[in-house]
Amino acid sequence: MFLRRVCRGASGPSRQLIVVEGGSRQTGSHLPTAAVAVRSRHRLAPAPATANLWFSSQLRPRFHSRHFHSSGRLAVVKPVVLADIGEGIVECEIIQWFVEPGARVEEFSPLCEVQSDKASVEITSRFAGVVKKLHYEAGEMAKVGKPFVDIDLPDDVAAGVPEETPTPPSAPGAAPAAASEAVEATTRDAASEPPKVSTPIKQKFTGSSLATxxxxxxxxxxxxxxxxxxxxxxxxxxxxxxxxxxxxxxxxxxxxxxxxxxxxxxxxxxxxxxxxxxxxxxxxxxxxxxxxxxxQLQMFKAMTRSLNIPHFLYADEIDFTQLYSLRQRVNEILARDTKKATAAGNVTAAPAVAKLSYMPFVIKAMSMALHQYPVLNARVEVPADASGKPSLVYRSQHNVGVAMDTPTGLIVPVIKNVNARSVMSIASELVRLQNLAKTGKLAPADLQGGTITVSNIGNVGGTYLSPVIVEREVAILGMGRVRTVPAFADDADEGTGAAAQRIIKRHVCHFSFSADHRVVDGATLARAVEVIRELVEKPDTMIVSLR
Missing domain, CATH: 4.10.320.10 (E3-binding domain)
Structure with missing residues (x-):
């Protein structure tokens, strides 16, 4: 390869070509004069000694060997933030870690187990990479929305991962040097200390033990x-x-x-x-x-915030006598169908629910009342700025939270979209959530999105209660146990018109509604409870009104 350059000067108007052959690359210095020759129009002559020419550093020799080389991998350390695992939860306790710094994790591999005021939840990894740092020790409180673990991601994975936390700005002049030093330090660490290749397993590490x-x-x-x-x-x-x-x-x-x-x-x-x-x-x-x-700690904080809401209590007694008879008939049919399916060996043909409780009927009746009084399904939005006006946010879906007593404490899973479900569908979802709650396997999605809550203390044996409103809701229903009580029945005598009073047996349940008095008044809640009473006391009306 030849480099030609037009030279003007000592030879007058005639043009000469500088021809460079061979030689070695010398960046930022003069090339040796022996390597330079002057070509005239007819002959090639040695260049004069005074012809010191400056060539740019991009000049390459004719026979220059080029060697392939690769640079060290640019490590990208991703701080993973703790996502919202439940409605209104701002922090949770790290129960135990399933990984250690240096361990390689895959996508959806378990990282740790956290405890909130609602349930114990396993946090899984969103990315595949190497664990670099744990921000919390077992037993410490982790903040929702803050980084809790750093994961070193491969380049191809890091390219498609959006940033979750902003990087602090640095001085303009120091930015390239700082970035270069960070890359060199990471490259040196990667070369000197290769990451441990290990699969995260559920085992006890220092400072943690598996326990509820x-x-x-x-x-x-x-x-x-x-x-x-x-x-x-x-x-x-x-x-x-x-x-x-x-x-x-x-x-x-x-x-x-x-x-x-x-x-x-x-x-x-x-x-x-x-x-x-x-x-x-x-x-x-x-x-x-x-x-x-x-x-207990999470419940302490959640209830402290909830009691800042001005409550008022509305209580009444509901007659379950007709619902009691309907439930008995339906359970007889379910038991018969289950027995037939079991005898035939066709387990899939058996009903999803073997026995109905009162709860699905009450939940459906409450959802039907919310269609007429949607304010009870709304939430209050208070602006952070004191000068702004609060607003009432109406919600189309009826997501009913059901308080459950479990071995790990009180939790509130949510039955989603009750307004579009039948009584049997509500019962099936209720059984699924109860089974998961007993084993501590509830997913974060099962605990989020509640719009109104039902708490049935009657399962334990209580008759009366005053429930506390859950944050981001405006009403909660508390149910006591169903009791058998004597009551008077008025039977009119068609012949004489005289009324003969007689004692009959009734099944009654005490309902206690707590509501946010900032947006709900007593008359509105009383009218809504009357709709629920009509649907529960006369379940035939509920059946013909189902959507």
């Missing part, structure tokens, strides 16, 4: 270090029996450890009837402070 919030609360009451307790449950989960066994082993292995066992527990003696009794002479009033944690 109820077990952790009992552990704090007994003042036991849960990491010292051997779990006999699934995947090494610590149970209440493990805690009691640990206390007994501590007693039999030596003197009772006062720092681990409260004085009240140490003073308890065995009764000949198998129950524990307290020696009256040794019984001394003791007080021990136990920090709130897990479900």
């Amino acid at each position: 919030p109820a077990v952790r609360h009992l552990c704090k009451e007994l003042q036991i270090d849960i990491s010292q307790v051997h779990g006999s449950g699934k995947d090494g989960r610590v149970t209440k029996e493990d805690l009691y066994r640990h206390v007994e082993e501590s007693k039999t292995g030596g003197a009772a450890r006062e720092k681990n066992v409260p004085v009240a527990t140490a003073a308890m003696t065995s009764s000949p009837f198998g129950a524990a009794t307290i020696d009256a002479e040794d019984a001394v009033q003791q007080e021990s402070a136990v920090p709130l944690g897990g479900t």
Whole structure:
């Protein structure tokens, strides 16, 4: 390859061509004079000694070998933020980690287990990569919307991932140098310390143990270090029996450890009837402070915020007598169909629900009342700016939250789009949520989007209650247990017109509605409850009115 350049000067008006052959590349310096020759029109002559020519650094020799090389991978560390796992939840407790820094994770691999005021939820990874940093330790409170883990992503994955957290701006002059240093440091780390290739598994790491919030609360009451307790449950989960066994082993292995066992527990003696009794002479009033944690801590914060809403209570008694008879007939049909399907060996033909409770009928009746009084399905939007006006946001779907008592505490899963469901569909979804709640397998989507709530204390045995409104809702219904009571029935005598009173048996239930008095008045709620009463006391009306 030749480089030609027109040269004007010593030779006058004639033009000469500078021809460069061979030689080596010398960036920013003069080429050797021996490598330069002057070509005239007819001959090739050596260049004069004074012809020192400056060539740009882009000059390449004719025979220059080019070697292929590759640069180090540009690591992209992605801070993953904790997504909203429930309506109104702003923080949650890290129960345990399933990964450690340096572990490789795949998409949808479990990262950690968190505890909110509603349920225990597993957080999975949205990306495949290598865990670089854990922002929280087990037992700490993680903020929703803040980074909780950093994952090193491959280049091809990072290119399509949107930014979740803004990067702090830096000085203009220092930006290229800082970026270069960061890339070089990351490249050096990647070259010197290759990432550990490991699959995240559910195992105990330092500072965490598998246990439900109820077990952790009992552990704090007994003042036991849960990491010292051997779990006999699934995947090494610590149970209440493990805690009691640990206390007994501590007693039999030596003197009772006062720092681990409260004085009240140490003073308890065995009764000949198998129950524990307290020696009256040794019984001394003791007080021990136990920090709130897990479900209790989240419930404490949520209810504190809820009680800032001005409530008012409206209570009434509903006659379930006709609904009681309808439910009995329907359950007989369901039991018969289930028996037939089981005998035929066709399990898929069996009804999805083996037995109906009162709850699906009440939920459907309440949804039908919301069509007439949509304000009860709305939410209050208060602007952050004090000068702005609050607004009432109406919602088209009736998403009914159902409070449930589970081994891990009170949770409120949501039955979505009740206005488009039948009574059997509501019952089927209710059974599904109850089964998931008992095993702690509820997904975050099952706990979000509630517009109104029903709390049935009657399952436990209570008759009356005053429920507390859930945030972002304006009403909640509390149900007591269904009771059998005597009542008077007026039967008119067609012949004489005289009324003969007689005592009959009635099935009644106490309803308690709490509403947000900022947007709902007592008359509106009373009229809505009357619609529910008409549908529940006369279920035939409900059936013919179904959409």
